[in-house]
Amino acid sequence: MVGVPRKPRNRLAARFSRPEIRRMEMLLQQGNDELSDPNFHQKLADEFNAHGRTEKKAIQMQQIQRWFLSRLNIEKIVDISSSNSSIEMDPAGDESLPNNALQCFDLREDNCDDISEGFEMEFEAKSYRDQAWYDVSTFLAHRVLSSGEIEVRVRFAGFGPDEDEWVNVATAVRDRSIPMEASECWRVNEGDILLCFREKDETAYHFDAHVVSIERTSHDIRGCSCTFLVQYDHDQVEENVHLSQLCRRP
Secondary structure (H helix, E strand, C coil): CCCCCCCCCCCCCCCCCHHHHHHHHHHHHHCCHHHHCHHHHHHHHHHHHCCCCCHHHCCCHHHHHHHHHHHHHHHHHHHHHHHHCCCCCCHHHCCCCCCCEEEEEECCCCCHHHHHCCCCCCEEEECCCCCCEEEEEEEEEEEEECCCCEEEEEEECCCCHHHCEEEEHHHHEEECCEECCHHHHHHCCCCCEEEEEEEECCEEEEEEEEEEEEECCCCECCECCCEEEEEECCCCCEEEECHHHEEECC
C-alpha cells in the first residue's frame, strides 16, 4: 500500500451500542430472510433510534444494512471453506493464487460501495505492504490455503483495484477500531495496545502501538491534553502522541 495523505478517522458518525449489536447478532443467528430487506433495516433503525438516541447520534438504515452485509459475507467465507476445503484446484488458473492455495471464490459485492458511502466502515484490514491498518470497503473474494488458513481479498476504502490485497482473516481482519473521546482518557493504561495515527514525510498511517507511559494533565474546555508515549509494533519507534491520535479496540 503506497502511503498517501490521510485524515484521522471520522468521529462524527453514530456507533452501535452493545445492546444494539447483541440484538443484531441474535437476528443474524436466527437467519431470517428479512436480513437483506431494506424495509427490515429501516424498521430496525427506527427501533434503535426510539430508545433515547438524539438526532445527532441517530443510527442510519444504511449502517444496519452494511453491518448485516459484512457479517453475511464473512459467514459465506466460513461456510464455503468448510464444505469445499478438501477439493483441490490448479493454482495456475489464477496468477495471484499461491501454490499452497486449494480454492478461490468470488464474493458478490451487492453495491457495497454505494451502501457504505458516507458511513463508517465496520471492518479494518492490515496491509502486508506497510503493516498499516485501513478501512475495508469491500470483501471481494476468499481462498483457503492448504494449512487451513483463510485469506480474503479486500478493497481498501478510498483506494482503487490496483491496491487490492489478499490478507489473512485471523491476523489481518478485525472490527473497526473506535476513536478515543476526551472523556475516555481514563481508559488508557500503560501496556495497552491501541491503533495510533502517525504522520511522517507528508504521509499518514494507522499502526498498532503499545502505550509505554502516560503524562496525565487536567482537562479543560479544549478536551484532553494528556501526552502518551507509544511504541509502534512494526518498527519499535517511540513517539509522544495525543488522545485525538488514538483509537481503541471495540
